[in-house]
Amino acid sequence: MSTGNIRVGVIGTGGMGTRHAVNIHRFVGGATVSAVYDLDQGHANQAAAQCGNARVFDDPIKLINDNSIDAVVIASPDGTHADMTLACLKAGKPVLCEKPLATRAEDAVKVLEAEVAIGRKLIAVGFMRRFDPQHVAVKNMAMSGEIGKPLLWKGVHRNAQIAFGITGATILINSAGHDFDSARFLLSEEVQDVSVRGLKSRPELHQDTKDLLLIQMTMSNNCLATAEVYVNDEYGYEVSAELVCQCGTAITEQPDKTLVRAKSHRGFYVASDWLSPFQDAYVAELIDWVDSLQKGQPFHGASAWDGYVTMMVTTAAIQSLNTGAVVPVKLIEKPALYQ
Ligand code: ISE
Numbered sequence: 001m002s003t004g005n006i007r008v009g010v011i012g013t014g015g016m017g018t019r020h021a022v023n024i025h026r027f028v029g030g031a032t033v034s035a036v037y038d039l040d041q042g043h044a045n046q047a048a049a050q051c052g053n054a055r056v057f058d059d060p061i062k063l064i065n066d067n068s069i070d071a072v073v074i075a076s077p078d079g080t081h082a083d084m085t086l087a088c089l090k091a092g093k094p095v096l097c098e099k100p101l102a103t104r105a106e107d108a109v110k111v112l113e114a115e116v117a118i119g120r121k122l123i124a125v126g127f128m129r130r131f132d133p134q135h136v137a138v139k140n141m142a143m144s145g146e147i148g149k150p151l152l153w154k155g156v157h158r159n160a161q162i163a164f165g166i167t168g169a170t171i172l173i174n175s176a177g178h179d180f181d182s183a184r185f186l187l188s189e190e191v192q193d194v195s196v197r198g199l200k201s202r203p204e205l206h207q208d209t210k211d212l213l214l215i216q217m218t219m220s221n222n223c224l225a226t227a228e229v230y231v232n233d234e235y236g237y238e239v240s241a242e243l244v245c246q247c248g249t250a251i252t253e254q255p256d257k258t259l260v261r262a263k264s265h266r267g268f269y270v271a272s273d274w275l276s277p278f279q280d281a282y283v284a285e286l287i288d289w290v291d292s293l294q295k296g297q298p299f300h301g302a303s304a305w306d307g308y309v310t311m312m313v314t315t316a317a318i319q320s321l322n323t324g325a326v327v328p329v330k331l332i333e334k335p336a337l338y339q
Contacts, residue, residue, distance in 0.1 A: 006293050007034035009069040011060045011084055012076030013047035014038070016098055019275050019282060020073050024290075025051035027283045031071075031290040037063045038076075060084060065091050071293055074098055075126075078174055082107035089114045089122055096289050098126040100177050100314070101307025108311035109332075115304045116335045124289050124299045125307040127181040129239070131284035131300075134252035138243055139186050141250040148246025153183040153219075155227035158238045160272055162231040168198040168210030168321045171231055172314050176215060179227040180313040181306060182241050189219040191313045193328045196321040201232050215317065236270030237277060305338035 010021045013036050021033045033051040037060045038044035048054040057063040060080075064072055064087045074084045074097040082102035088095035089111075101123070102108040115123055129135045142150045157179050162171070184190060194217045198210030205211065211232045217225040242251035254277055257268045271277045285301055292299040309331060316327040 004294075006031040006290050007068060007070045008032065008073060008290075009035040009037070009057070009063045009066070009071075010047070010054075010073045010075065011037050011063060012074065012080075012098075013040075013043045014075065015273070015275060017073070017075030018043075018047045018050065020075055020096075020286065021047050021051045021054070023279075023283050023286055024073075028286050028290050030294050031286075035063050035066065035069055061087055064088055064093060069093065071095065071290075078103050082111050085111050085123060086114055089118060092118075092122070094122045094124070094293055096124040096126060096286075097307070099181075099302075099307070100173055100311060101125050101304065102311050103173050105311055105315040108308045112304050112308040112332075112335075116337055119337065121299070121303060121337060123304040123307070124292075125302040125304065125310075126285065127178060127185070127302040127306065127310075128278050128281040128285050129178060129182050129241075130185055130281075130302060131288065132252070132278060132281040134254075135182065135186065135241060135281075138241060138250040138252055142186065142243050142245060143188075147248030147250065150187055150243045150245045151223055152244040153187050153223070153225040154242040154244065155179045155182055155225070155229075156238065156240045157227060157229045158233045158236075159231040159274075160234055160236050162211065165206035165209055166211060166231065167208050168196070168213060169318045171211065171213060171229060172196070172317045172321070175231060176213065176227065176229045176317065177310045177314060178239075179215065179229060180217075180310050180317075181302060183217060183219070183225040183227070184306070184309065186241060186243055187219055187221075187223050187225065189221050189223055190309065190331065191225070191316075191329050192218045192220050193326050194313060194317045194320055195326040196317045197324075198321055201230070205232075210321065213321070217313075237273050238270060239274070239277070303338055305334065 035055045037057040071094040320327040
């Protein structure tokens with residue numbers, strides 16, 4: 001990869017893709033948003049205008065293969081991620097793919113195998129919590145040994161609202177992937193088995209809806225992990241991760257808290273979505289990614305292996321939700337590329 005300016009193409013310019021494009025344009029030295037693509041060309045034009053009038057493509061594959069593009073960010077709908085990532089690998093281009101890496105286990109395997117066949121780590125996966133200063137502080141505290149050995153990871157993950165009729169499987173793929181990755185990242189362990197229960201929060205929701213999930217995991221070193229994922233809380237977006245260790249605990253706090261007094265109330269606002277609470281993490285992730293491309297140093301975020309493992313945990317979690325069983329997570333042996 002060139003040591004000069006990295007010319008990035010962004011595929012998908014919804015909320016997340018536009019945020020990545022604008023973040024690169026404003027905050028990432030050494031990279032330029034050279035091109036954007038979205039199925040909705042109006043959206044693509046708007047995103048392009050916000051980052052120095054990047055070129056607008058009408059076909060994502062043309063963007064990936066274009067000689068003027070050095071690296072690609074994928075933020076198109078989840079179901080397209082695996083194919084877009086495979087196209088980047090075919091073109092030999094580094095790619096930062098938003099989570100999930102794939103929406104089906106077999107596609108995650110295909111992507112992993114394709115990268116292993118190339119023998120170079122071209123794929124980065126957008127599990128941005130790994131760059132969140134609060135999560136990093138919790139991990140450092142656990143690793144310091146000051147509060148003893150970690151025993152339990154406890155996650156809370158809430159969204160104000162998600163599309164009507166969303167199934168438990170969709171939440172596990174689109175939302176809970178972050179929690180699977182957070183547990184693995186903070187405990188430095190793999191998930192051995194998973195058990196999921198779910199319910200529908202309101203009678204008027206579609207019969208297949210499961211918008212509140214309770215997840216339990218056994219980790220590879222016999223630590224435990226548990227998460228509440230609730231995507232219709234109405235009040236806002238909140239994420240926390242706590243490590244219960246032998247003689248103390250460490251928990252993330254939202255960094256952007258301002259005490260507000262208004263309308264007979266004294267308290268903290270809660271963000272309505274994830275873009276602002278994790279803004280610093282998104283920027284740090286992009287800076288680390290571009291640095292890794294420019295300087296040939298390792299990317300410190302999630303790899304194709306992490307994307308693959310998350311999809312395998314997700315697959316077991318869906319099976320557990322459907323059957324009520326505790327489902328083992330089956331992984332291939334970790335390829336040398338990711339050791
Ligand atoms: C979204 O894609 C995210 O990444 C958010 O962090 C998560 O809270 C939300 O549920 C997802 O839809």
